[in-house]
Amino acid sequence: MSDGKCQSDVIEPLCAKKFKKDDQNENGVNESQLQLRDFILSKILNNNTNRKIVCALGNFKDKSGVALVILEKNAFKEEELNEKGYFSEDSELRTFFQNDIYGNYVCFPNSSINGVKTTIIYPATEKHIAKYSQQEVHIILETPQLYQKYTLSHLAKEQFNLQWVYNILEGKSEQDRVVYDNKCEKEGFVLLPDLKWDGLTKETLYLLAIVRQREIKSLRDLNEGHLPLLKRVRDEGKKAILDKYNVPGSQLRIYLHYQPSFYHLHIHFTYLKHEAPGIYAEKSHLLDAVIDNIEMMNDYYQKATLPFTIREMDTLFNVYETNGYIKRIKENIELIDK
Amino acid sequence: MSDGKCQSDVIEPLCAKKFKKDDQNENGVNESQLQLRDFILSKILNNNTNRKIVCALGNFKDKSGVALVILEKNAFKEEELNEKGYFSEDSELRTFFQNDIYGNYVCFPNSSINGVKTTIIYPATEKHIAKYSQQEVHIILETPQLYQKYTLSHLAKEQFNLQWVYNILEGKSEQDRVVYDNKCEKEGFVLLPDLKWDGLTKETLYLLAIVRQREIKSLRDLNEGHLPLLKRVRDEGKKAILDKYNVPGSQLRIYLHYQPSFYHLHIHFTYLKHEAPGIYAEKSHLLDAVIDNIEMMNDYYQKATLPFTIREMDTLFNVYETNGYIKRIKENIELIDK
Numbered sequence: 001m002s003d004g005k006c007q008s009d010v011i012e013p014l015c016a017k018k019f020k021k022d023d024q025n026e027n028g029v030n031e032s033q034l035q036l037r038d039f040i041l042s043k044i045l046n047n048n049t050n051r052k053i054v055c056a057l058g059n060f061k062d063k064s065g066v067a068l069v070i071l072e073k074n075a076f077k078e079e080e081l082n083e084k085g086y087f088s089e090d091s092e093l094r095t096f097f098q099n100d101i102y103g104n105y106v107c108f109p110n111s112s113i114n115g116v117k118t119t120i121i122y123p124a125t126e127k128h129i130a131k132y133s134q135q136e137v138h139i140i141l142e143t144p145q146l147y148q149k150y151t152l153s154h155l156a157k158e159q160f161n162l163q164w165v166y167n168i169l170e171g172k173s174e175q176d177r178v179v180y181d182n183k184c185e186k187e188g189f190v191l192l193p194d195l196k197w198d199g200l201t202k203e204t205l206y207l208l209a210i211v212r213q214r215e216i217k218s219l220r221d222l223n224e225g226h227l228p229l230l231k232r233v234r235d236e237g238k239k240a241i242l243d244k245y246n247v248p249g250s251q252l253r254i255y256l257h258y259q260p261s262f263y264h265l266h267i268h269f270t271y272l273k274h275e276a277p278g279i280y281a282e283k284s285h286l287l288d289a290v291i292d293n294i295e296m297m298n299d300y301y302q303k304a305t306l307p308f309t310i311r312e313m314d315t316l317f318n319v320y321e322t323n324g325y326i327k328r329i330k331e332n333i334e335l336i337d338k
Numbered sequence: 339m340s341d342g343k344c345q346s347d348v349i350e351p352l353c354a355k356k357f358k359k360d361d362q363n364e365n366g367v368n369e370s371q372l373q374l375r376d377f378i379l380s381k382i383l384n385n386n387t388n389r390k391i392v393c394a395l396g397n398f399k400d401k402s403g404v405a406l407v408i409l410e411k412n413a414f415k416e417e418e419l420n421e422k423g424y425f426s427e428d429s430e431l432r433t434f435f436q437n438d439i440y441g442n443y444v445c446f447p448n449s450s451i452n453g454v455k456t457t458i459i460y461p462a463t464e465k466h467i468a469k470y471s472q473q474e475v476h477i478i479l480e481t482p483q484l485y486q487k488y489t490l491s492h493l494a495k496e497q498f499n500l501q502w503v504y505n506i507l508e509g510k511s512e513q514d515r516v517v518y519d520n521k522c523e524k525e526g527f528v529l530l531p532d533l534k535w536d537g538l539t540k541e542t543l544y545l546l547a548i549v550r551q552r553e554i555k556s557l558r559d560l561n562e563g564h565l566p567l568l569k570r571v572r573d574e575g576k577k578a579i580l581d582k583y584n585v586p587g588s589q590l591r592i593y594l595h596y597q598p599s600f601y602h603l604h605i606h607f608t609y610l611k612h613e614a615p616g617i618y619a620e621k622s623h624l625l626d627a628v629i630d631n632i633e634m635m636n637d638y639y640q641k642a643t644l645p646f647t648i649r650e651m652d653t654l655f656n657v658y659e660t661n662g663y664i665k666r667i668k669e670n671i672e673l674i675d676k
Binding site: 036054073075078081082087100105107108111114121136250251253272273282285288292293329 | 372373374375377378379382385386387388389390391392394409411412413414416419420421424425426427429431439440441442443444445446447449452453454455456457458459460461462474475476477478479501502505511512533539541542586588589590591593610611612613614617618619620621622623624626627630631634635638641642643644645647664665667
């Protein structure tokens with residue numbers, strides 16, 4: 001659920017007068033064409049329980065072609081938090097349980113503040129369906145042996161082309177975007193805004209440090225020989241970001257992904273309050289923790305069992321599945337199709 | 339917004355029969371004590387527009403002391419996505435705009451699926467207010483020396499009351515919620531749904547294992563003597579969740595927080611696809627990684643530098659600030675008080 005045309009807009013349910021009047025009566029009720037009561041669900045493509053967004057695939061009665069219905073709960077508005085909104089006579093409170101000073105309830109508020117953002121894409125194409133579908137995901141515990149036997153040989157075959165990385169390092173591409181450049185071949189790196197960031201908004205700050213050494217594939221290759229490089233990335237990266245964006249190092253999340261999305265060592269810098277994608281414990285390793293681990297044990301990353309997440313659609317999943325380390329979710333189809 | 343007793347619960351509005359009957363009539367309506375219509379708002383402490391959670395500070399009419407009301411929109415449930423739920427005659431759809439194949443609407447669904455999770459903390463303390471207020475956050479790198487010198491002595495003074503934990507372990511509270519109970523004093527634990535979870539919806543699955551040993555404060559105390567306990571929690575916890583909820587271990591995120599919200603060892607189990615709060619690399623440590631670290635080095639958690647995040651309002655922040663380890667963001671005051 002990211003950007004793009006398919007995101008629903010924030011809708012102010014109390015302001016029906018703002019609504020477009022075509023195809024609806026004076027209350028803003030849609031009288032023609034699409035009605036949710038005519039929607040026949042065939043599959044839930046994705047249910048984001050964190051953001052409270054669900055994407056449903058189906059069709060409308062007596063209409064050809066498939067449709068996507070995307071529902072999203074609205075964020076709370078300040079003007080709803082008063083004696084006309086949630087704290088009104090109309091709010092019904094049911095007790096779930098009480099323990100000491102903590103009480104859990106369910107509140108059924110006035111229906112005027114109960115609108116749900118709704119987006120309908122009709123007719124929807126295969127590409128819309130792919131965009132809104134969620135994959136089953138699993139954790140694999142990668143021992144050093146499994147890394148050698150399966151992951152390493154797999155990534156040698158499947159690696160994405162790294163030419164775009166070399167273009168940046170060689171000054172052939174994106175040079176106007178570079179924030180900091182240390183040209184030392186052994187300890188140098190290029191720092192530039194990640195593609196997901198606009199380069200301006202502090203709240204979503206996201207930069208990438210790409211090291212100049214080319215033979216470091218990932219976390220797995222790191223040892224004490226790399227400590228000077230890693231500390232340089234940390235310290236010079238922090239300073240460059242403080243100088244340019246006025247964000248102190250204590251408010252930066254500096255980390256490596258495992259597995260990374262490309263196998264040339266790179267380090268992520270994001271604003272600590274920003275819930276950037278992939279910052280979860282099963283995927284991200286703080287640079288300070290990496291440095292500390294290597295200082296405690298030179299070959300930590302050659303000895304450790306590293307968990308990583310994998311989607312059933314990924315080819316590496318097949319390798320581990322074929323060898324009996326992971327099982328595909330069969331029930332998925334039933335659950336979704338019920 | 340992490341774990342602990344202060345989180346609101348997911349409540350199943352369609353199952354009023356499950357509700358506790360004390361202080362309520364046969365429809366589950368709370369007839370005594372706290373009513374939202376009596377709540378007088380003084381300040382919105384935090385409004386998470388991403389997760390759709392709002393925390394309000396205020397007081398109840400004719401009652402002394404302050405209260406926190408935390409409202410959270412529910413995630414969508416699969417069983418609501420049918421001709422009795424969103425796709426029913428009762429769903430009113432108002433058009434916001436239409437452009438080509440994309441249409442944006444607001445849907446007013448049947449009120450039975452309109453419940454909002456509500457947590458009331460009354461009377462609330464300064465610490466509760468701090469916990470729910472939004473503020474500047476920083477990372478501190480806690481060396482073993484800093485832990486001994488500052489964190490440990492601080493938490494001895496500031497620890498939340500653990501009586502609710504002991505109530506669960508001793509079978510005095512929430513026994514109907516217990517999913518699995520291993521009564522061994524040394525390696526036993528109680529597994530129960532976290533307060534943030536309704537105990538039903540797979541998409542937001544969240545359980546907590548609370549160990550029976552009382553002297554383990556956090557990750558920092560763990561060594562090889564605890565490996566049998568940790569492996570039991572992992573293996574028996576996974577099995578109990580597979581048996582009861584049909585979620586395989588490879589789709590569980592099993593982890594510890596550092597710092598935890600209370601200093602009695604507990605382990606989180608969440609569904610891997612669920613973006614639960616506090617699962618970020620700077621806060622969460624996968625149990626498998628913890629076990630692996632201790633197996634590689636008995637005193638890993640006594641030697642490691644552990645990063646943790648801290649908010650400027652937390653009293654532990656003051657300790658580190660006073661001693662020169664962290665600097666406050668000055669603009670904070672204005673932002674919060676605006």
